[in-house]
Amino acid sequence: MKKFLATLLAITLTFGSVALPAAESGVVWKGVTISASAVDDEYLEQGEGYVKGDCVRDNFVYRVLDDDTIELTEYKGSDDYVVVPDEFDGKKVTKIGGFLFKDRSNIKKIVLPNTVTNLGDSAFAGCTELNDIVIPESVTSIGDNAFDGCEGLINIVIPGNVKVINKDTFSGCTNLENVTISEGVTIIGSMAFWSCKNLKSITIPGTVTSIGNNAFQYCEKLNDVVIADGVTSIDDYAFSKCSELTNITIPESVSSFGAFAFEETPWLENKQNEDPLVIVNTSVINGEKITDKEVVIPDGITTISKNAFQSNQDIKTVTIPDSVEIINDAAFIECYGVENISMPTNVRIGKNAFVDTAFVRKDIPFNIVNHVLLASHCSGDVVIPDDITNICENAFSYSGVKSVTIPENVKYIGKNSFTSCYDLKSVTILADDVVIDDGAFSYCNNLETVTISGNISNIGENAFKGCYNLKDVTLPDTVTTISDGAFSECESLENITIPNSVTNIGTEAFSGCRSLTTITIPENVTSIGDRAFSGCSAFTSITIPGSVNDLGEEAFESCENLLNITFTKGSTNIGKKAFNYCNKLAKVTIQDNVANIGQEAFADCPKLTRILMSGGEINIDKYAFSGCSALTQVALPESVASIGKGAFSDCYVLNKLTLSEGITNISDSAFYKCTALTNVTIPNSVTSIEDNAFAECWGLTSVTIPDSVTNIGKSAFSGCNVLTNLTIPDSVTRIGDNAFAGCSELEIAELPASLTELGKEAFIGCTLKTFNLPKGLTEIPARAFYGCKCDVKSITIPDNITKIGESAFEQSSNANNSFYYLESITIPESVTSIGEKAFYDLSNLKTITIPKSVTNIGKHAFDKTAWLREKQEENPLVIVNGILIDGKTASGDVVIPETFNGEKVTKIIADAFILNKNITGVTIPNSVTSIGDRAFYKCESLESVVIPDSITSIGNWTFTNCKSLENVTLPNTITSIGDYAFKDCDSLKNITIPESVTSIGGYAFASCDYLSSFVIPEGVTLIERNVLQDCQRLLEVTIPKSVNVIDYMAFYGCYSLVDLYYTGSNQDWNMIEIDSENDNLANADMHFDQIIHIHSYTETITKEPTCTEAGEKTKTCSECGDTYTETIPATGHTEVIDKAVPATCTTNGKTEGSHCSVCGEVIKEQMVIKATGHKYDNGKITKQPTCTETGVKTYTCSECGYTKTETIKANGHKSSNWIVDKPAAIGVKGSKHKECTVCGKVLETAEIPALSKQNISSATVTLSKSTYVYDGKAKKPSVTVKLGGKTLKNGTDYTVSYISNVKAGTATVKITGNGDYTGSVTKNFNIKNDFKQATVTGISTKTYNGKSQTQKITVKFGGKTLKNGTDYTVSYSNNKKIGTASMKIVGKGDYSGTIDKTFKINPIKLSISKLAAKSKGFKASWAKNDQATGYEIQYSTNSKFKSAKKVAITKKTTTAKTITKLKASKKYFVRMRIYTTSNSKKYYGAWSAVKTVTTKK
Secondary structure, eight states: OHHHHHHHHHHHHHTSOOOOOOBSSOEEETTEEEOOOSBOGGGGSOOTTOOTTOEEETTEEEEEOTTSOEEEEEEOOOOSEEEOOSEETTEEEEEEOTTTTTTOTTOOEEEOOTTOOEEOTTSSTTOTTOOEEOOOTTOOEEOTTTTTTOTTOOEEEEOTTOOEEOTTTTTTOTTOOEEEEOBTBOEEOTTTTTTOTTOOEEEEOTTOOEEOTTTTTTOTTOOEEEEOBTBOEEOTTTTTTOTTOOEEEOOTTOOEEOTTTTTTOHHHHHHHHHOSSEEETTEEEEOTTOOOSEEEOOTTOOEEOTTTTTTOOSOOEEEOOTTOOEEOTTTTTTOTTOOEEEOOTTOEEOTTTTTTOTTSOSSSSEEEETTEEEEEOOEEEEEOOTTOOEEOTTSSTTOEEEEEEEOTTOOEEOTTTTTTOTTOOEEEEOOSSOEEOTTTTTTOTTOOEEEEOSOOOEEOTTTTTTOTTOOEEEOOTTOOEEOTTTTTTOTTOOEEOOOTTOOEEOTTTTTTOTTOOOOOOOTTOOEEOTTTTTTOTTOOEEEEOTTOOEEOTTTTTTOTTOOEEEEOTTOOEEOTTTTTTOTTOOEEEEOTTOOEEOTTTTTTOTTOOEEEEOSSOEEEOTTTTTTOTTOOEEEOOTTEEEEOTTTTTTOTTOOEEEOOTTOOEEOTTTTTTOTTOOEEEOOTTOOEEOTTTTTTOTTOOEEEOOTTOOEEOTTTTTTOTTOOBOOOOTTOOEEOTTTTTTOTTOEEOOOOTTOOEEOTTTTTTOEESSOOOOTTOOEEOTTTTTTOEEOOSEEEOOTTOOEEOTTTTOOOTTSSSTTTTOOEEEOOTTOOEEOTTTTTTOTTOOEEEOOTTOOEEOTTTTTTOHHHHHHHHHOSSEEETTEEEEOTTOOEEEEOOSEETTEEOOEEOTTTTTTOOSEEEEEOOTTOOEEOTTTTTTOTTOOEEEOOTTOOEEOTTTTTTOTTOOEEEOOTTOOEEOTTTTTTOTTOOEEEOOTTOOEEOTTTTTTOTTOOEEEOOTTOOEEOTTTTTTOTTOOEEEEOTTOOEEOTTTTTTOTTOOEEEESSOHHHHHTSEEOSSOHHHHHSEEEOSOOOOOOOEEEEEEEOOOSSSOEEEEEEETTTOOEEEEEEOOOOOOEEEEOOBOOOSSSOEEOOEEEETTTOOEEEOOOEEOOOOOOBOSOEEEEOOOSSSOEEEEEEBTTTOOEEEEEEOOOOOOBOOOEEEEOOBBTBOEEEEEEBTTTOOEEEEEEEOOBOOEEGGGOEEEESOSEEEOOSSOOOOOEEEEETTEEOOBTTTEEEEEESOSSSEEEEEEEEEOTTEESEEEEEEEEEEEGGGOEEEOOOOEEOOSSOOOOOOEEEETTEEOOBTTTEEEEEESOSSSEEEEEEEEEOTTEEOEEEEEEEEEOOOOOEEEEEEEBTEEEEEEOOOTTOSEEEEEEESSTTOTTOEEEEEOOTTOOEEEEOSOOTTOEEEEEEEEEEEETTEEEEOOOOOOEEEEOBO
């Protein structure tokens, strides 16, 4: 069974929309049973491959997206020319789904509509024959591999709305010759045009900024490339292997070149021949051909590109100038001979830049070049040398370092420099202004403490990511940015203080810090990035300061213990999913200036009970509070401008809702499944209640809809099954599908007169107090009143209606006897179509007036009505307007008349005889041109069928399960046989398929157990899947040469097949595509080059049939003489209707009767109908009452037109509100009046007092900038002026002037009222001198005294001596110990800027305590000094110490030294001094007083 259903579904998808038989039992939806046709349930079982929500139409499988547009998800056709539709069911097709046409190698042309905006991944990949497609201007996105391998493409234009050409988009389009990239495209992705072997030239517009990896690699014929100014990067291998590329224009804007970007191109070879050091703009891109031992990079070069010198074995020495800023990854990799490199100290060096060079050694702890630490092989406790300024990328990665101290002079800690140092436990950073680059200490799993004492401003991306044991971090108050992922996954981090200097917290900065219990976000933070604190599950409360104007997506997502959130005044944006899944969050306070609450910002916070909002215009985005299952009250202030889709959906206990006047629409699913909500008042500002707005609100009893509402969307109140109090105002013009479906307690008084559009299933299960159809409606849509309870007895459908939809009035089995009392319905001449089951199961409906205009009647339209039962009793063949709509009660041999009531019978509708087990034969007249699907489905006793020449097709399931059917003769007019047409006809022994047939549907003859021979006519090209499956007695089959495909399982289960006759040759047979599960064909004996003989019979009538007796005819084949006889069924009576004479109010009438026009027999006797008496309508106002005059109401008998009248009282005047005739202006009075809203008479007048000007002095003024640095130019900050919440307009409401705005000092902006405003207001700003231009004197070297040392300095600016404390401040560091001290002089008051200075602190002056003569020498003695590292003795025979000699004493504990080997009896001058080593530098004290000594002999 499952295999059957899978194939059934596959056929459904292949042929587009195929009507399957429906289930008898029906489907229960919200207490209302939606019934279906009385057919076996087995055909409704779900097949394999079905996706909920998918639909099938015109060979496309599609789904409806959230924005109510269409995505095509699968193509089931086989055409080589495909036109993609622009809409289905009024919904625009906007997305070509991923893989939609993938590997459809037969498709040559595809036409896309201009509604499409998105082409999905691999949408056309592998369409090797596709040579004609135009990408519409509407397209904004093209997915990865979209046209990958489209070898037939020659031309393509990429429209400017497409911003990114994604990876592999046109990869492998080997015949692509012409590509136009329009202005607007910004990125060409990796491998975008890879191996487009016939592409000869390309122009890249200026909007493009990046050309990705391998973008044009292997474009072997590409010889001319023009890159416009604007492109900044050309990535790895972008044009490599372009073996004919000779011309390329590279603009100056390109500053970054990837590895091997032009490898193996003539262009690069020519460049290398001109100069082996290939330079483009300011980048060295290649030096692999250099043969010189020494390479000097020219001054002015800023970048050495990736792999630029890779594997050059000739270079020994490299000199890199100070202008070089970046040496990229692997720049000198495998340059084994490079021994010496000279480079600037501030250069950034990429990963593996010098790997495998001779000067990077593993036998020393540090590889250092010009203060740059390239690599280290240290382990244990590491102190980096003091003179290092730059630590390169990956310098210590994966090493055994246990602790590290970064000294003061380091300015750069490179990317991943200490990554994955698993033994590292402690990091101390002493350096000032150091850059900690991306991932510097990432994944140091055992790192516990980080101390940063230097003044740094930025913690780099992922700097400490994955430091799982890091518990404590101290950040200096100079940090302004904590970059993306800086401390993410630091699971043990318990304490970190974010200093007040921080303004930006990056994406995932603290993500996953689950031990962090609290954090204070400083007032200066303006931005918190996406997922910044996500997963910080120990947080209990958080305050977002007013300075934050952007709170990123998922910023605090899954903070499971967070209880309270407060947004202080000033916060402006709460990002998408910012607090999603904060499972314990109970309270949120949102202050003024929050402009946006993002998508799903607080979704699925199951403990959230209170939301406090105040002030400011707020947008609540879609699903913002969805799933907050504890939220009980929502009060939206007037500042709420919009509520997004599903904003409060699934808030199950929300029981109080207050909507403000500022809202203009209730958006899609805004309060979906708020099941505790009992009443809602919609404010007057609302014009539209969107789809699903209050759907499934099971507790909702009362809704007040104001007369401002014009639209009630799809399913707006569906499933509100206790809703009782709701009035649809006259302003409503549209009610969408299912708008009130399932509102089983709702009573609708009447439909609004203004209604022009009524959706399907709009009122399923509701109660209608009256039945009216507004004049603006043109059709009654499908299921519009399905299951509706309405007590009317008769309905007259107005003449503005042209169509009655499917199940429009269908009775539901448990819908409170919907339309139970309905007895008559009158359909006007304007109606042309009555849908299937339109009046199904209206058991008391006796009278239906169907006009001649109705030409289409759907299946089961009148089933289970008293009208149909009566018709069946009159004649088991129920025919209306020439349409046979029912034969389910017929029996025996049925002869369908050619005419009925004077009209030709032309149609047999779908399901007309379905499940009739009593008919044995059917004769269909030549007047019939169509037989509907399933017309004779499961007529198990049917033995014979006469099908006339007027029929051209046999529909789907037409004779399925007609188990007694033995012989069928198909006329030569038949061209197609539908799916399942004769399936399970167990007795069918012979059937001749006429030559006219070109199509036989899937399963058409499956399980016809007694078929022994089957001939497929010439003209059939495809033998559909399962067409003869399980025909177990089939012995022979004839297949014509025209067949090119035999589909899946076409002959599966034909185990008895012995002979296969084929009209073509063996070679022709081998060309047929035969799908799997057709092994029985291979087992049969093959007979090639056969001729199909199809009998051509002529017939002779040997006995004419009468009304009651059968006739006989003989058929003879004109080709072979074969003859056989057939019985001609009795013709049946030719019924002539004896028209009914209706009874009038005063005279009797007659029922309809009939008699046979051939033999005269009375078929149905006419009966007398008594006079009815007058039946008055509800009356019509023939003269409207006015304010002062009475009116007239006239009642008319609906039967005879007799009328009676009654008087209507005068209305009296109805006063309007005040109407302004002349609005008041400043100094000018206005006027107003009240008038009668009916007749317009003026009832009252009054004056409006004149207005006075507003004083602007109390306005708030905001300047764009409050501080400037003096440069001699006038400063004019822009101003924003607000008064009473209104932003005033410059030039209209005020003028601006500036005072003292050139020189340094306090400047003033004056705002003077204009127009409707008077007075003035001022605002000051500062202009400060550039303190960096000041001169500083008076700095001197100091001698150590154990105290902090300061300087007495003089600071002058432009000749003026500045005052300490007033004009500047001075701070010191390292100013106590011996060494180099630092001064920071910071401008103050009228001065802005900082000057940095240093000075030395030297050791104290030493004294020689004793100088004793020795033989040819002397001995000097001195007192020990604790600050000393060592001592220095200088001696000379000259008092000025010319040619003096020095002796260094390196032990600080030494207090005496003997100098020997001097000249005897010679006078020597001697002096000493202390030296102290600090940071590897020696600092010397002053020389001691000179002493003399004469040596002994």
